[in-house]
Amino acid sequence: MNPNETEPICLITPSTAAELLPHMLTRFHLGYQDPLIFGTTKPEAVLIPYTLWQTLNPNSCG
Secondary structure: OOOOOOOOOOOEOHHHHHHHHHHHHHHHHOOOOOOEEEOOOOOOEEEOOHHHHHHHOOOOOO
């Protein structure tokens, strides 16, 4: 992904993210790595699979 290019973001509210959390965990177990991006009026947080997080942060503890 080119950091200078913007891709459309599907933003959901925190309450919707909470409802989708079990579904996202199932998707992660199946190998999907698409993020869940949520916030109130702008992107504020992203939920990604732990294995992807480890790849992005190789020096992290975990």
